[in-house]
Structure formats: C-alpha cells, structure tokens
Amino acid sequence: xxxxxxxxxxxxxxxxxxxxxxxxxxxxxxxxxxxxxxxxxxxxxxxxxxxxxxxxxxxxxxxxxxxxxxxxxxxxx
Numbered sequence: 001x002x003x004x005x006x007x008x009x010x011x012x013x014x015x016x017x018x019x020x021x022x023x024x025x026x027x028x029x030x031x032x033x034x035x036x037x038x039x040x041x042x043x044x045x046x047x048x049x050x051x052x053x054x055x056x057x058x059x060x061x062x063x064x065x066x067x068x069x070x071x072x073x074x075x076x077x
Contacts, residue, residue: 001033001070005058020072021048037068
C-alpha cells in the first residue's frame with residue numbers, strides 16, 4: 001500500500017509498505033493491504049512500517065491517519 005508520513009514542514013516518508021502499526025488513542029492498531037477505510041487520531045508513540053528495505057520507525061507526539069483505497073496518509077506533529 002502507498003504510505004505518506006508528513007509533518008507541517010516536511011515529508012518524512014513516502015513509499016510502499018506491507019504493514020503500518022500506529023499508536024491510536026485507544027492503543028496500537030495495524031493496517032495491512034486492502035484495509036477498510038478508516039480515519040483515526042494518533043497518540044504519542046511510534047509508527048512502525050514494514051517496507052521492502054526493512055522496518056522503519058517514526059516517533060510521533062500526536063496526529064491523524066486516513067486510509068482509503070490502499071493509500072495511507074499520516075499527518076503528525
């Protein structure tokens with residue numbers, strides 16, 4: 001799936017991932033290919049991506065995620 005992680009002043013990641021693990025306000029949750037549409041708030045924690053190059057981690061204080069049609073947009077602070 002296509003994933004884009006962005007901050008107000010920069011793009012941290014843009015590419016393909018097979019798994020996205022996120023720190024939701026009610027706990028960790030994961031997105032896999034063809035996940036149902038979702039919009040959710042993010043809490044302080046770590047975003048974990050599994051890509052062809054390996055695992056990538058991004059720390060987040062807060063944010064939101066939107067997943068639709070195999071595209072994931074993550075806006076973080």
